[in-house]
Amino acid sequence: MSILNVNKINPVGGGSTITIAGIASVTNNISVGNSVTASSFHGDEVKLGDNKKILLGDGNDIEIYHTGAVDMIEGKSLYLIQESQNIILRNLAGDEAYAKFFGNGAVELYHNGTKQVETSTDGLKFPSGKGINFASGGSSDGPSVSSELLDDYEEGSWTATLNGHSSPTNVATNNPTTSRTATGHYRKIGSYVHAQATWANLQQSGANDMANHQIQTITGLPFTSMGTLFTSELGYSRGIYGRYNNSIIEEAIFYFYLSGSSTTVYPAASQVVQNTPGTLYHTVSNSSSGMYYSFQMSYYTT
Amino acid sequence: MALSESIEYDKIEIVGQYKHVQVRKAMVIKKDGKELTRSFERFVLDPGTLDASDNLVDNPLTKEPDGTTDIADEVKAVCTAVWTTTIKDAWKSKLIADKSS
Numbered sequence: 001m002s003i004l005n006v007n008k009i010n011p012v013g014g015g016s017t018i019t020i021a022g023i024a025s026v027t028n029n030i031s032v033g034n035s036v037t038a039s040s041f042h043g044d045e046v047k048l049g050d051n052k053k054i055l056l057g058d059g060n061d062i063e064i065y066h067t068g069a070v071d072m073i074e075g076k077s078l079y080l081i082q083e084s085q086n087i088i089l090r091n092l093a094g095d096e097a098y099a100k101f102f103g104n105g106a107v108e109l110y111h112n113g114t115k116q117v118e119t120s121t122d123g124l125k126f127p128s129g130k131g132i133n134f135a136s137g138g139s140s141d142g143p144s145v146s147s148e149l150l151d152d153y154e155e156g157s158w159t160a161t162l163n164g165h166s167s168p169t170n171v172a173t174n175n176p177t178t179s180r181t182a183t184g185h186y187r188k189i190g191s192y193v194h195a196q197a198t199w200a201n202l203q204q205s206g207a208n209d210m211a212n213h214q215i216q217t218i219t220g221l222p223f224t225s226m227g228t229l230f231t232s233e234l235g236y237s238r239g240i241y242g243r244y245n246n247s248i249i250e251e252a253i254f255y256f257y258l259s260g261s262s263t264t265v266y267p268a269a270s271q272v273v274q275n276t277p278g279t280l281y282h283t284v285s286n287s288s289s290g291m292y293y294s295f296q297m298s299y300y301t302t
Numbered sequence: 303m304a305l306s307e308s309i310e311y312d313k314i315e316i317v318g319q320y321k322h323v324q325v326r327k328a329m330v331i332k333k334d335g336k337e338l339t340r341s342f343e344r345f346v347l348d349p350g351t352l353d354a355s356d357n358l359v360d361n362p363l364t365k366e367p368d369g370t371t372d373i374a375d376e377v378k379a380v381c382t383a384v385w386t387t388t389i390k391d392a393w394k395s396k397l398i399a400d401k402s403s
Contacts, residue, residue, distance in 0.1 A: 121337075156326075156342030159367035173401065174352050181369060186344065220367040222344030224322040259400050261318045263346045302317050 126151065131190075150190050158222035160184040160197030160295065164213035168283050169245045173216045173266065180208040186222045188301070193223050196296035202239065204288040212286035214243070215293070218256070221263035223301035230258045230299035234267070234282070239291030242269035242280035249273060252280055258299055265297065306332045314380050320393045321384040323347040325377055327366075347377070349385045349393045352401075358394040361385075 009018055048054065050068040063074040073080070087101040100108040106118040106125075118125050131151030160183070163176035184197030197218070201207040234240065234254035242252035251272035258265045269280040284291060313326035327343045345367045350358045363378050365371060 154326075154342060156344055158344045159369075161367060172354070175354050181367070220345060222346065224317045224324060224346055226318070261320050261322070261396065262400070263322070263348065264400075 152188060152190055154186075154188040156186060156222070158184045158186055158195065158197075159220050160195075160199075161219045162199050162208075162210070162215065162293070163217045163219060164210050164215045164284070166213055168212050168214050168243055168286075170214045171245050171281075176216050178210055178213055180210060182208075184222075184295075188223065191226070191300050191302065192298065193221075193301050194296070194298045195221055195223075196294070198236065198292065198294040200290075200292045202284050202291040202293060204286075206291070210284045211288070211291070213284045215240075215267050215282040215284065218265040218267065218295055219263065221258070221265065221299075223263075225258050225260055225262050225299050226302045227300050228260050230297060232256050232295075232297040234294075235296065236294035237292060239285040239287055239289070240282050240293060241285060242271060243283040244278065244280045247278075247280075249278065249280055254282060256295060256297055258297060265295065267295075304334055305338075306335075308332070311374055311376060314377055316380065316384050317346075320348065320396060321389050323377065323381050323384065347373075347381055349390045352394070352397050356394075356398055356401075358390055358397070360390070 046054075048065065050066055053063045053065040056062045056064075057077075059076070061076045062080075063072065065072050085103045087099075089098040089100075090096055091098070096113040097108075097110045099110065100106075102108075106120065108115050108118040110116060115127055116130050117127075129151060131149050134148040134150065159181050162180045162182070164178050164180075165172075165175060166177045180199055180202075182197045182199045184195055186193060186195040188194075199208050199210075202210045204211040232255065234256065237254075240254065242249050242254065249269075249271040252269040253272060254267070254269045256265050256267050267282040269282060271278040271280055282293075284293075308330050310328045310330055311325060312328045313324070315324040315326075316322070317324045324346045325344065327345070329341050329343070330337055331339045347361060347363070350360045353359050361381070363373050363381055366373055
């Protein structure tokens with residue numbers, strides 16, 4: 001390749017265009033008063049001062065520049081599309097992720113370097129202990145609010161066991177002779193649990209025969225209770241009456257109670273007799289007619 | 303196309319002062335190795351029960367509450383690790399106190 005060294009180029013004649021058929025090598029600077037046209041540019045750096053822009057598109061549709069304070073990418077099109085197998089947004093040091101986008105996988109969002117939420121095949125997925133925080137930061141929530149973080153939802157089944165004694169006059173609660181299981185269901189929203197179960201065919205020769213039994217406990221709740229005492233009323237049922245030993249009271253309020261740190265529910269009944277308080281057991285009638293018993297309760301867990 | 307069904311004990315939690323072992327059992331159904339559904343069944347294990355004389359009978363850790371499924375070894379290991387004598391004594395006292403409430 002021949003090299004032509006020149007100090008000054010003056011266009012000849014009336015034209016103002018200089019054409020170099022080969023490669024022009026400039027060892028110092030090039031100053032251009034208007035524009036540079038090229039099919040391809042190769043170099044080590046492109047440097048532009050503050051608020052000087054790289055303009056792309058026939059209509060200068062996207063601008064890339066630095067204001068002196070912040071870095072700007074301004075797209076005038078309807079979409080700004082970035083295509084890559086995976087994308088990670090992170091801090092300048094490269095050690096704190098803001099967001100990660102994985103092809104064919106999750107999108108993860110971070111707060112101060114800790115993952116807070118990610119997408120999954122079912123929707124949003126929160127790491128343990130994370131959730132939706134409803135804290136407003138104001139005083140309108142009242143002084144007694146201990147948490148506004150909704151951190152869990154779950155639904156499923158549990159094996160509910162109904163324990164009873166074959167003697168309706170029995171008065172203990174820890175000596176069951178008969179146990180019947182049923183598949184119950186639960187919903188857990190934050191620390192709030194609702195659990196239910198139903199036993200059908202309690203009658204004589206029924207599939208869950210507990211005829212003429214004292215009902216003692218329901219065991220197997222899906223979560224351990226927290227707090228002190230939870231209670232609920234007896235609802236859907238047939239053939240249940242209130243009894244303590246040989247005392248049968250026909251007016252009673254039937255309920256369930258659950259103490260703290262427990263998965264055992266005690267069924268009981270408060271007799272309705274003026275000036276004569278008394279607690280009765282749920283008791284199953286001695287009958288071959290269809291009988292059933294349903295339990296439900298809402299309580300808190302840790 | 304191959305469907306498979308498996309059980310995972312995907313949460314084994316130790317809860318509260320009496321160290322209840324709270325277990326979530328997930329039934330996972332996959333098609334060609336890709337998970338289709340996951341359903342949950344829960345149960346909680348405690349250190350034991352009272353007999354008629356108010357003695358604590360240790361939880362035998364044999365069957366899940368359904369009465370048929372053996373308790374998984376990984377669950378047993380957690381139970382035996384956390385149910386110390388101190389915990390059992392406290393649990394027994396709680397059960398006795400609950401009886402009188």
